[in-house]
Amino acid sequence: xxxxxxxxxxxxxxxxxxxxxxxxxxxxxxxxxxxxxxxxxxxxxxxxxxxxxxxxxxxxxxxxxxxxxxxxxxxxxxxxxxxxxxxxxxxxxxxxxxxxxxxxxxxxxxxxxxxxxxxxxxxxxxxxxxxxxxxxxxxxxxxxxxxxxxxxxxxxxxxxxxxxxxxxxxxxxxxxxxxxxxxxxxxxxxxxxxxxxxxxxxxxxxxxxxxxxxxxxxxxxxxxxxxxxxxxxxxxxxxxxxxxxxxxxxxxxxxxxxxxxxxxxxxxxxxxxxxxxxxxxxxxxxxxxxxxxxx
Numbered sequence: 001x002x003x004x005x006x007x008x009x010x011x012x013x014x015x016x017x018x019x020x021x022x023x024x025x026x027x028x029x030x031x032x033x034x035x036x037x038x039x040x041x042x043x044x045x046x047x048x049x050x051x052x053x054x055x056x057x058x059x060x061x062x063x064x065x066x067x068x069x070x071x072x073x074x075x076x077x078x079x080x081x082x083x084x085x086x087x088x089x090x091x092x093x094x095x096x097x098x099x100x101x102x103x104x105x106x107x108x109x110x111x112x113x114x115x116x117x118x119x120x121x122x123x124x125x126x127x128x129x130x131x132x133x134x135x136x137x138x139x140x141x142x143x144x145x146x147x148x149x150x151x152x153x154x155x156x157x158x159x160x161x162x163x164x165x166x167x168x169x170x171x172x173x174x175x176x177x178x179x180x181x182x183x184x185x186x187x188x189x190x191x192x193x194x195x196x197x198x199x200x201x202x203x204x205x206x207x208x209x210x211x212x213x214x215x216x217x218x219x220x221x222x223x224x225x226x227x228x229x230x231x232x233x234x235x236x237x238x239x240x241x242x243x244x245x246x247x248x249x250x251x252x253x254x255x256x257x258x259x260x261x262x263x264x265x266x267x268x269x270x271x272x273x274x275x276x277x278x279x280x281x282x283x284x285x286x287x288x289x290x291x292x293x294x295x
Contacts, residue, residue, distance in 0.1 A: 008122045008138075012038055015118045022111040026104030028156075031111055033089045033172040034148055038115070068229025069194070076190035082141065082183035086176045093172030100165040108168075109156040116149035144182050148175040196226035199233050202264055207235070210263055214255040216241050216248070218276045225266065234268035235260060240276040249273055 019035030022028075059066040123142040148171075155171040158164055189200075198204060208220045219240035228234050241252060253271060260266040 008125070008142075011118050011122070015115055019111055019115060022107045026107035026111075028103050028108045028152075028168055031108055031152065033093060033175055034112070034115065034145070034152060038119075038145065065228055068232055071229060072190050072193045072227075075186050076194060078138075078141070079183040079187035079190060082179055083187065086180035086183065089176035089179065090173055093169045093176060096169040096172065097166060100169065103156075103159050103165055103168050105156040105160040108159075109153055112149045112152035112156065116146055116153070119145035119149060140182050140186065144178050148178065151175065193227045196224075198225055199227050202233070202266075207260070207264055207266075210259050211237070211239065211256050214252060214259060216244070216252040217256070218242065228268065231265065232268065233264070233266045234270075235266045236270040236272075238272045238274055240274045242276050 016035050016038045019031050019038060023031030023033075023035055057063075057067045119142045123139060123146055126139045126142070151171050151174060155167045158167045192200075202225055204223060204225065207225065208223060211217055211220050217239055221238050221240075223235065223237040225233060225235045239252075239256070241249060253273075256271060257269055260269055
C-alpha cells in the first residue's frame, strides 16, 4: 500500500499542474478549484504514506503501544486541511458567480476527463484498504474528486450547449460543499478515537453483561474501552470474583479474554481481579456496577 500511495503523490502532482494551468487558460473556476483541491491531496497523501509506514514500526521503550495511532492522527490532520480548502473553494466560486467570465469548454472537458482517470485510478487502488481510517480518508477524498470531475465534464457540456457560464461557478460551490461534508465525517471519527471514545460498534453494557456470563465473575466495574488503531481495540476493567486459587482465577481470565475477542474483537485487555464483597474504591462507569443476577 505504501508503493500505491507514493505513486499517487507523483500522479496527483502532475494532475495539479495541468488543472491549474488549464483552468487559468480556459477561465474555468471549476478546474482551478479542483486543481487547488487536488493540491491539498499531495500533503494528505504524503501524511498518509508516512503514517502507513510508521504504523508498521514495533513498540519502543517510549512508544509502548507502537505507532498504531499514526494513521488516526494523519486522518485528523487531513480532514482539517480539507475543511479549510472547502471553505476557500466555496468563497472563490461565489465571487465568480457575481462576476462570470467566458469559459473555454474544450479545455475544461478534456482536462476533467484526464483528472477522472487519475483520481479514479487512485480510488480503485486504495479501495481494498479502506477499513483503515487513514486510508479511508484517502479513498473517500479521491472518490469525491472523481465525482467532481464528472460534474465538471457535465458543466462543460452544459455551458457549451446553453452558454450558461454560471454553471462553472455553481459546480465550484458544489465541489466545495462536497469536500466540506466528506471531511466532517473523518474529522469527527478521528477526533473521537484520539479522545479515546468508545468504538462505534461496541456497546458498553453489552460488554459488561458478556463478561458476567463467564463462570465465577460476580461483578464488573470501572470499564474503559478505546481504539488503539485500525481493528485494534483495548479494554481495562475491574472484576470481582470469589476467593480461589490463582490457577482457577487464570481460567476465569482466559474465559473473559475469549469472550471479548470472539464477541467484540477486543484483543488487548487489562483485567484487575478483586475479592467479591469488598467495598468499591474505583470510579464506576455507570450509576451502579453490573452484577450477576442474584448476587
